[in-house]
Amino acid sequence: MSSIEEEQEEQEKQEKQQSVLVLGGGVCGIQVALDLADMGFKVYLVEKKPSIGGHMAQLDKTFPTLDCSACILTPKMVDVARHPNIELLTYSEVLAVSRASKSFEVTILKKSRYVNEDKCTGCGICAQYCPIEVPNEFDQGIGIRKAIYVPFPQAIPLIYTIDKENCIKCGLCERMCEAEAIDHNQQPMKITVTVGSIVVAVGFQLFDAKNKQEYGYGRYDNVITGLDFERLVNAAGPTGGHLARLSDAKIPKKIAFIQCVGSRDEKSGNLNCSRVCCMYAIKQAILAKEHIPDADIHVFYMDIRAYGKGFEEFYTRAKEEFNVKFVRGAVSEIVEIPETKNLIVRVEDTETGELLEKEFDMVVLSVGLTPPSDSEAIENILGISKGEDGFFSSPDPQIFTVDTNIGGIFIAGTAEGPKDIPDSVAQASAAAMKASVALVQLTQEEKHVEK
C-alpha cells in the first residue's frame, strides 16, 4: 500500500471517531446526515416526531416538475435507515448541550413510544384492533388515525407509537401483538452523546391561518390551507385523492387560491415573503385542473414570484395550458353563504380598479412559512442567534448563510428562512461541508496537542 493510501485510511479512521449531531429529520436534515455519513462521520440524527420526512412527506406533487413527493423522498429516507454511519433517534428531543473543551456534550431524551423498538415489526395489527380514532395530524386532521399509529405507511422507522393522551388502556393492542412489542410501562430514556459539530435543520412551521380571522379558516368548512390541499389531492390521503369539499364531499367546480396569507403582511406580523407559496399555489391550481378538468380556478396575488429553474415556464403553462386565472389584488374578506357553504371572496382587482365579489365552492389559503416551533428552546439550548424574522441566522447572512455565531454549529434548510426543496437540499450539503471542515480541524488540533 502506498503511503498516500495509508494516510488516507488513517484519516478515515480518525474521522470515523468524530461524530456529529443533526437536529431535524426533514428533507434537509436527511441530506445533511447522508452527506456527513458518506464522508465517514458518525451521525446522530435526532427527529422529534415518530418518523423522519418532515413537511415534504406530506406533499402530493412537487413544483415545477410535478414529481410525486413521497416517491422522490422515500429513497433517501430508506438510505438513512440502512446507513451504517447513521444512528437514527426518532421521537426524541435534545434536552441540553454543554461545551466540553472542543466538543459538545448532548443530552437527548428518547420519548416513550410504549412500543419496544426492537420487537415491533410494523405489521399494524395493533392499529387494526385499536378502538380509538383521533384526527390524524399527518393528514392535517382531515383523516383519522388510531391511538396506536404510524404517521404514514412509509414511515422510517416503521415502528408504532401509542399516543397516551388518547389511549384508554383497553389492552387490545397488547393482546393482538404477536411480537409482544407493546410496553405500557416503557420509560423515556436519556442518552448522552459527544459530538464535534451540530447541524440544526428543524425546518419551519406553517402560519396559523386562524390568525387571519377575516378569511374564516377554522370557521368555514370549505376554506382550507395549502397543506390541507396537499393531503386532499394525495392518493394516500384521507380522501384517497378525491378533491372534495369538507362540508359536503361535493366536487368543487370553482376554486380560489389566496396568496400571501401570513406573508408580506404587517397585520400578521410577518413582512417577509415565504418564497414557496406562489409556486405551490400554481402547482396546486394545475393539480386541481388535473383532478377536475372543468374547474374554474382563480389565483389572487400581489406579485407572482416564479423565480427558480423552470418556474416561470410553469407559471406560463398554468395560464396558457390550464387556463388558470390570475387576478392581482389583495383579498379583504371571505364570507360564507350559510345555506350552500359557498364562499364569497371580496377583493379589489388592482388591474381594473374594480371591487369584485366572487363566489367559490372552495378557497385555498396559501399560508406562509414561519419560524420552527422550537426555535426559542433551541436558541436557549444551543445559544445560536435568530434574525428579526425569527428564523436562525448567520452573523454574515449576505454570504455564508449556514454559519452561526457559535463555532461548530451550523444551520440549514427552512430553519434558516423559507425556501423550497432544491434550495433546502443544496444548503444541507453546504452545512455538511462546513461541519466536516469543523470536524477535520478538530482532529488536526488534537493531533497537534498530542505532539
Place this chain on the structure above:
Amino acid sequence: MKNEEPKIGVYICHCGMNIAGVVNVEEVAQYIGKLPNVVVAKHYVYMCSQPGQALIREDIKQLGLNRVIVASCSPRMHEPTFRKVLGEAGINPFLFEMANIREQVAWAHMREPEKATEKAKALIRMAVARARLLEPISKIEVKVVPRALVIGAGVAGITATIDLAKKGFEVYLVEKKPYVGGHLALLNKLYWGKDASEVYTSLVKKLSHPNIKVLVNSDITKISGHIGNFEVKITQKPRCVTENCNLCGKCEEVCPISVPNEINLGLDQRKAVYLPLPNCYPPKYIIDKENCNSCGECLKVCRKKAINLDEKTREIDIIVGTIVVTSGFEPYKPKGEFGYGKYKDVITQLMLERLLSQNGPTKGELIKPSDGKKPRSISFIMCVGSRQELKEEQGEKPLNAYCSRFCCSSALKNALLIKERYPETQVYIIYRDIRTFGRRHEELYRKCRESWITFIRYKPEEPPKVTEKDGQLVVKVKDWLFKVNMEISTDLVVLVEGMIPREDTADLQAKINVTRSPDGFFQEAHPKMNPLDTFTDGLFIGGTAQGPKDVIDTVYQASGAAAKAAILLSRGRVLIDQVTATVNEEICTGCGKCTKVCPYTAIELDEIKEVAKVYDVKCKGCGSCSSTCPVGAVQVRHFKDAQILTMVENLLPFKED
C-alpha cells in the same frame, strides 16, 4: 449461476391507492403466480416501506429465490432501494427487474381499470421473461485520486476551493480571466450596503492556502478519463509580468496603447499593460498580448525587471479525482431594445454597478456617460432579457423564458443606494412583478417605497418605449395599475439585464460532458433531490453555472457541490457496476464503427488484435456501440439482445414458453 434454475419472486406494489386504486393487484398476482419459474407472487401496500423490503428479504431466505421482480413505480427512484435489498440478502443486485405499473399503467389509464390490469399483467410477464435471462453483474473498483479541479473562479469556485482545501484536499482552481472573482469583482455593493470589494478581499485572502493552486489566465483544453481519475490538460496564456511586479504602475504610464476597458464595460479606456482591478487577485499587472505592439517602453521603466515579453504559453497536465464546475453566467446583452446602443445614456445594470463602484471608471461618481453630468432622474427597466414571451414571429433565436432571480432585489438595492447618495434624484422602477423573495428582501422593497421611489407596473404586451425629445430621454409607458399613459423625462435609463448561459458553454460542455437544461444552463441530476450532481459521475455543479441566482444562493450551492466532491475524495475509491459493453472478439471485424459513435471515448481499436476493446470504467453502458455494430459483436451487459428480445416476444398475451 447460469445453470441454476431461475426461481423468481414477484412483488406487486399498491403504492397506497396509486396503483391499487386502478389495477386489480390481486388478479395480477394470481395470474403472474402461475407463470413458469415464478415461485411466489405477492402484493403489498408499499413495497418500498421497511416491511415491504423485509418481505423480499424473508422470501429470498425461505424460498431460495434467485431472481426478484418488483412491479411498482419508475425505476428512476427506487431501483437502487430494491437492489440494495437483494445485496443484503446475499444475491447479486442485478438479478432484479422492475416493472413500471404506476406511471405507465395506473396513472396513464386511470379511467380504464380493466385494460390497465391487463397491461400490468403484460408488463410483469415481460419482466418475468427477462428475469429468467438475467446474469449477475460484478463491480469494478476505481481508486480516487485525492485531488480536485474547480473550473471557474467566481465566488462559487472560490468558495468550493476553499472548502475542499480546508477539508484537507489538494485543489486546482482554473480561471480564464487574468484575475479571480468573476462578476463579484465587478459589483459595487451587495444588499444592505455590504461592500462587494470587502467581501472579495476577504475571500481571496483565503486562497493563500498550501492545498490550493490557482491558475488564472488559463483554459481547460481537454479532459479525459473518468470518475476518480480525470486527466486534465490546461493551457495558461502568458501574463508577461512576473512575480517581481510591485504594482508601481510605471509601465502603465508609459504604455502608448489605449483600448476600451472591458472590466468597465467600455465606459473608459485602459492600457495594453494594466492592472485589472486595484484589489484583484493575483495582484499583478498583465500584458494584453492582443493589443501590445511590443514597443518595449514598459521594459525600460520597470525597475523590478518584472516584464518578460517573450513569455510562452504553458501547458499543464494534472490528474484529479473529481471536478466541480462553477463556470458562472454571462449578463444578457441588450440587442437594441429600449434604445440601447442608440442612446449613450441607456446603460445596463452592470455598467451602473461599475459607475457606482469606488474602483470603477468614475471612482464611484454617478454620471451620465454622454456628458459626464449628474443624472437628476433615473429609470430602471426590469426583466430585460428575462421572462421573454415567445411570439410566433420571433422564432429564429430561442428567447429566455425564465426569470433571472437576482435582478429585482439587485435593482432595488441600487435604486435605494442612489436615493441615499443623491436624495434629490428621481428614481423610477418600471417592472412586471417585484420578486423580492430572498430573506429580508421584502424589507428592501418596502424601504424603496418609503424612499419615494416610483414603481410603475407594465404589461409585457405593452412594454415601455425609450425615445429622445430635444436631447432628453423620454420613457413612455402605460401604468397598468393606474391605467395612465406616462411620459417620463429621464437622464439615465438602466436596463436591468438578466443572466444567460455563457457564450462558451457549448465549448466547455464538449469537454466535460455535462448535459444542459432547456434554459441552456448546466443541468443537475435531479432538480430536487440531487441539485448538485450531474449525470456524469464525479462531476458536480454549483452557482450560476446551474442557473441564475444571487451571491447568497450561489455560495451555499458551491459549498454543497464541494461537499459532494469531498465525499468522493474522502472515500478514496468508488465501485462501478460493470453494466458495460463487451466485445465478442471472434465475430468483431475491427471495422471501428463503434469507436466513432461512443460519446465517452470508451471503446477503441486494439491495433494488434484488430478488434474493438472496451474501457470498462469509462463505459456508461449507453448501447450506442451495440446498436451500431453491423455484425452484432458488441453486447451491453444487462441489456443483451436476448434479454431484450424475450421481452418483446412476451408482450403478446397467452404466449407460453
